[in-house]
Amino acid sequence: MQVLALLPLTDWLALIWFFSAWVAYSWFARSGNARGDSLIATTNRYRGYWMVQATSRDPRVLDGIIAQNLSSTPAFFSSTTIIVIGGLFALLGSTDKAAELVRDIPFAVRTSVLIFDLKVMLLIGIFVYSFFRFSWSMRQYTFVALVIGSMPDPKEFEAGKFDRDHFAQRASRMLGLAAETFNDGLRGYYFAFAVIAWFFSPLAFAIATAMVVAILYSREYRSEVLQVLN
Numbered sequence: 001m002q003v004l005a006l007l008p009l010t011d012w013l014a015l016i017w018f019f020s021a022w023v024a025y026s027w028f029a030r031s032g033n034a035r036g037d038s039l040i041a042t043t044n045r046y047r048g049y050w051m052v053q054a055t056s057r058d059p060r061v062l063d064g065i066i067a068q069n070l071s072s073t074p075a076f077f078s079s080t081t082i083i084v085i086g087g088l089f090a091l092l093g094s095t096d097k098a099a100e101l102v103r104d105i106p107f108a109v110r111t112s113v114l115i116f117d118l119k120v121m122l123l124i125g126i127f128v129y130s131f132f133r134f135s136w137s138m139r140q141y142t143f144v145a146l147v148i149g150s151m152p153d154p155k156e157f158e159a160g161k162f163d164r165d166h167f168a169q170r171a172s173r174m175l176g177l178a179a180e181t182f183n184d185g186l187r188g189y190y191f192a193f194a195v196i197a198w199f200f201s202p203l204a205f206a207i208a209t210a211m212v213v214a215i216l217y218s219r220e221y222r223s224e225v226l227q228v229l230n
Contacts, residue, residue: 051148074182077130085128133182
């Protein structure tokens with residue numbers, strides 16, 4: 001009961017709505033990937049086309065370069081996330097001044113320093129989660145490079161010594177897993193922006209959460225990029 005008393009009821013409702021929206025949308029996105037109508041599912045088909053081409057290419061230097069370039073994006077976000085986490089921990093050491101700054105905003109709800117710290121801790125937790133997803137995505141891309149490097153010579157595929165489809169499907173599946181993992185981390189960044197609205201009011205927090213879900217849905221299911229790829 002003492003834990004529940006730390007936050008007002010409106011804050012608890014906004015927090016429950018936030019996590020429910022995040023979990024529900026993540027489940028919806030994964031089911032969309034299974035159905036094949038999302039942006040990730042569509043690009044996974046292109047990853048399959050790419051790996052089929054890779055099995056007939058010799059040498060596969062180009063494929064290795066592309067895989068390395070793809071891993072550079074999660075690597076960049078991993079290092080950036082570490083900097084963000086460090087900045088948030090530094091903010092915890094000066095929450096008094098930060099809380100006073102927020103209180104001076106006319107439409108911001110006045111809260112205690114403890115509640116302000118809890119909001120910062122929530123942001124830290126989200127970015128820690130994103131870091132683990134980015135770093136795991138980066139490692140998965142290195143596994144993709146290993147799978148590409150282990151592909152037999154194209155002549156051996158043509159001779160029937162190895163199954164071309166088996167190698168292509170395994171490599172494309174690994175690419176898809178790396179992309180989905182990176183997408184999980186990037187989704188954490190989007191929801192972190194919603195948490196920033198919590199510093200102003202629970203209502204702004206709830207509205208920002210709904211807006212983030214709407215933006216994610218429009219980009220993954222209604223974007224022009226998806227239409228072009230289809």
